Amino acid sequence: MPSALNALNLNFSTIWPEIILTAVAIIILVLDFFVKKENKSILGYLSVLGLLAVIPVAAMTVDPAPSFGGMVRADGFSAFFNVIFLISAVFTVLISMDYMEKMNIQRGEYYYLTLFATLGMMVMASANDFVNLYVGLETMAISFYVLVAIRVDNRKSVEGALKYFVLGALSSGILLYGIAFAYGFSGTTSLTGIASIGSRLSSQSPFLLLALALIIVGFGFKIAAFPFHSWSPDAYEGAPVPVAGFLSVGSKAAAFAVFVRVFVAAFPAFHGHWVDLLWILSAATMVYGSVVAISQKNIVRMLAYSSIAHAGVMLMGLLVYNDIGSAGILYYLLVYTFMNLGAFAVITMFIRKDGRGSDLSDYRGLAAARPLWAFFLALFLLSLAGIPPTGGFTAKFFILAAAINARYYWLAAIGVLSTVIALFFYAKVIFYMYMNERADAEDLPVMGATYSVVLILTAIGTVITGVYPAPFMDIALKVIKPFFM
Amino acid sequence: MTVAGIPILTLITFLPAAGATLIILFINKEATEAIKWAALGVSVATFLLSLILPFTFDASNPSLQWVEKAVWIERFGMSYFMGVDGISILLVLLTTFITVLCILASWTDIKTRVKAYMALFLYTETASLGVFMAQDFFLFYIFWEAVLIPMVFIIGVWGGARRLYSAIKFFLFTFIGSLFMLLGILALYFYHGRLTGVYTFDSTILLQNPLAPALQFWIFIAFFLGFAVKVPMFPLHTWLPDAHTDAPTAGSIVLAAVLLKLGTYGFVRFSLPLLPNATREFAPLMIGISIFAILYGAYLTLAQKDIKKLIAYSSVSHMGFVMLGIFALNTEGLKGGLLQMINHGISTGALFLLVGMIYERAHSRAIGDYTGLFKKLPVYGTFFIIIILSSMGFPATNGFIGELFVLLGAFKAHTVYAVLAASGVLLGAVCLLWMFQRVFLGDFVYQGKGALKDLSAREVITAVSFVVFVFWIGLFPGRFLKFMDASVNNLVSQVETNYKKALALEGTNKVASLGGRSAAERTDK
Helix, strand or coil: CHHHHHHHCCCHHHHHHHHHHHHHHHHHHHHHCCCCHHHCHHHHHHHHHHHHHHHHHHHHCCEEEEECCCCEEECHHHHHHHHHHHHHHHHHHHHHHHHHHHCCCCCCHHHHHHHHHHHHHHHHHHECEHHHHHHHHHHHHHHHHHHHCCCCCCHHHHHHHHHHHHHHHHHHHHHHHHHHHHHHHHCCCEHHHHHHHHHHCCCCCHHHHHHHHHHHHHHHHHHCCCCCCCHHHHHHHHCCHHHHHHHHHHHHHHHHHHHHHHHHHHCHHHHHHHHHHHHHHHHHHHHHHHHHHHCCCEHHHHHHHHHHHHHHHHHHHHHCCCHHHHHHHHHHHHHHHHHHHHHHHHHHHHCCCCCCCCEHHHHCCHHHHCHHHHHHHHHHHHHHHCCCCCHHHHHHHHHHHHHHHCCCHHHHHHHHHHHHHHHHHHHHHHHHHHHCCCCCCCCCCCCCHHHHHHHHHHHHHHHHHHHCCHHHHHHHHHHHHHHHC | CCECCECHHHHHHHHHHHHHHHHHHHCCCCCHHHHHHHHHHHHHHHHHHHCHHHHHCCCCCCCCEEEEEEEEEHHHCEEEEEEECCCCHHHHHHHHHHHHHHHHHCCCCCCCCHHHHHHHHHHHHHHHHHHHHECEHHHHHHHHHHHHHHHHHHHHHHCCCCHHHHHHHHHHHHHHHHHHHHHHHHHHHHHHHHHHCCCCCEHHHHHHCCCCHHHHHHHHHHHHHHHHHHCCCCCCCCHHHHHHHHCCHHHHHHHHHHHHHHHHHHHHHHHHHHCHHHHHHHHHHHHHHHHHHHHHHHHHHHCCCEHHHHHHHHHHHHHHHHHHHHHCCCHHHHHHHHHHHHHHHHHHHHHHHHHHHHHHHHCCCEHHHEECHHHHCHHHHHHHHHHHHHHCCCCCCHHHHHHHHHHHHHHHHCHHHHHHHHHHHHHHHHHHHHHHHHHHCCCCEECCCCCCCCCCHHHHHHHHHHHHHHHHHHHCHHHHHHHHHHHHHHHHHHHHHHHHHHHHHHCCCCCCCCCCCCHHHHHHC
8 A cells, every 4th residue: 555655654764863873882791792891992992983973963853854754853953952962872882991990981882881781861852752762762761771780780870760660660650651641532643633722622621731730750760850850860870980971961862852853842831831831840840959959978879860950941842832941951961962071081080990989079179280170160150150161051032032031031040049049069170189288199190081081072072062052053943944834 | 533544442442452462373382481572562552542532532522432343243233343432531541551561570489481471461451442442332241251351360370369269259249230231221222112113222322312200220230239349339349349359460560550540431331321210319329338438448448468458448438439420410520530540540559569569579468568668768758758749639639630630529529528538538538648657667676587688770660660650640630631521521511311201101001011021012923
């Protein structure tokens, strides 16, 4: 039946990036059997090459017509996110190789699981159907469960992974429950289908509202919004440091991709209902993340809470529900990729096998011993704090501007307040590095080539987005425009 | 308009930063002499370059000169827009001048991490110059925040005993203040956009369409929090004594001479003409706070045991004068305020320099540790008394002219203001002279440790540079006032016209109140 096939539009060109990435991952999986333990870094370099090869393909795969029976929508939006995922995966793998050696966990599955996690994210970004979305989400989540637990001899790693797994599975269940309600109500899992049925209704069905609430909870877990955040500090702390970075950037970006697409594409008619819920979530997440981060003593945990606060700011961009706000999220995630992975790169470099380098106090006087590291970390922390002229400032600026423009004055004021609170803990690390005497001076490693590449690229990204954000913002606005037509 | 086709303002602004970057990249950190000379070279070159401005300045033209404008982020109406007029030209010169002296003052004072120190000073210079030149609000904000970071490091790394505490306090106060200013800028941007359909951060366009008085009220408060922290106005001044006490000498100089001016400049440049109705409404309060600061600062000065802290509190008092002049809202007051900004930069900067010199020798700033210093250090003592006279507004010095104009303006606004402020002058004079008497007069008794030598040639050059301006402004104020005449007159009339324009708006429903979404707007969403 060619006509039915035509209607399905099996257009493989829309999923080229996913296909290539799968092939790369499988090749690495197979090669893993033949590579000796000491040489596992080869797999890392191959993964980087594979990911770099996919980036241009992903950037060019833009075909807004839904394909595969409406399951896939490879539009500019998904291309933008795919590039973010791939860039963050490249950075993650680059900083991982030395780390794995240092920690004596040279395992090949680390690399292909990272690739599979990336694949899951890419499927999520282009998903136009709840089923496809869920498959992508689970591909990502299961890869991450294993990645977090990969330091099997470490109690914290196992504990973090277990918490992450149990709560992750629970949240997936809640999300699925919500999807089931949405399906039961509308008879379809397609986002476009749900949108068209929702817009035809004069009064809203309580079941669809229940579905909406459950889906928000499910996504809330993935972006680690308060009060669904409790897994994230433990998972970050237990995970290998590069994985924590990847989790905070890639996984969050993927969750925001589906968050934006689902709420703008499938539930626009319900804007009035979900906006108040998100208002509370956003405000609570910003304040909670910033306040709790202050008391952290472990730098990774601190960044985990900072990551929670950043999710709150991005939620603000979602709930203002216009093109500037949503484009603000995309732009924010791009900047966040640079600044957060940059910070994680410095931490990865600094941390030793016995755990030294993970406490904030270990950073005392780092500027005297390693001025360049301190400079990079200070730059990324200033950017995370939102101080100009860094990307973190412009990103926050666009979202605050969108909120003020949409007259969410109180939320914007809370956002500013949380930024002020957040300044305490970011500045604390900088003060430790520059204004204290050295506490931990022994056996500091030198900066390896892979780290230099990552640090230079992330620093350039952080500064350029701060000084000349226009082209990036324009792309974000361009890809988000069709959502608001 | 540029000089001979060269974007002169950009060149002046970014020369120090470029020089600092080159120093970081190409000079070995062990080669401290080379670093100092290079930094001095960069700052002197910047100063010489900025001297082009007074010679090509058109004093009869009230509007911005040497304007440079380039689209930056078109979608949001942001531009790279630099310009200098009569209000800012002297501040620009002050900044380039003071930075040279700061580097000279640090010559022997700073012994550790000289490279980073010099680079941070040059970055501070770039950012401060940017603030005085930027005419686009977004650009202004970026420069404004960029001043903060190098300064925090200067205090926190090279500072005194409680440097960490002081650096953090300074950082938090100013950062929190400026975030509120940012909210104010955004509110201004969007309301102006709604009112006129033009979304822009260009201050010259924003100036043409003042907002309704009710909106101005809130935006004024937001701006106030940003600017007043920097000035600093009572009760937001508490960071200043700490920051001054713990900053290295040159840090104190640049803090007093340049950074505090950012706040007062912000009021003159933006609050007054953009928010004329709110300004009028708040003027009595602002004047009240200023007069209180004059008296309170002078009163606290009496109780200080540390010379540097004493100067810091007298600084609070002096900045009260500047604010009083500005909010008198007439030409005399504004001119006095503007001139007093420069004077305060020179006098207080010089006082910090002189205190730094004695501290470098004796490692003590306690007033009680010295008596009869004049006998031992006559050159030093002479400079000190000249600067103290300038600081208290003695005739023939710069301080006299500034305070005279401020008092004239205050008198014009209300007699009571002038009377109260004048008594502040008296109190300030008392405490400075009393300090001089205790430290310099009487028999020589010294309880410090280091050897006391009189000033070296480098120190004399630095001090003389300040003294030259003390008398130049004091004896020939016309030359300096001429720069600001046209712009100040223009500013005063602009405040007047914008005030009326905004009043006319009040009746219309075009703009909603800031408090929340009105019912009408909810439905049209």
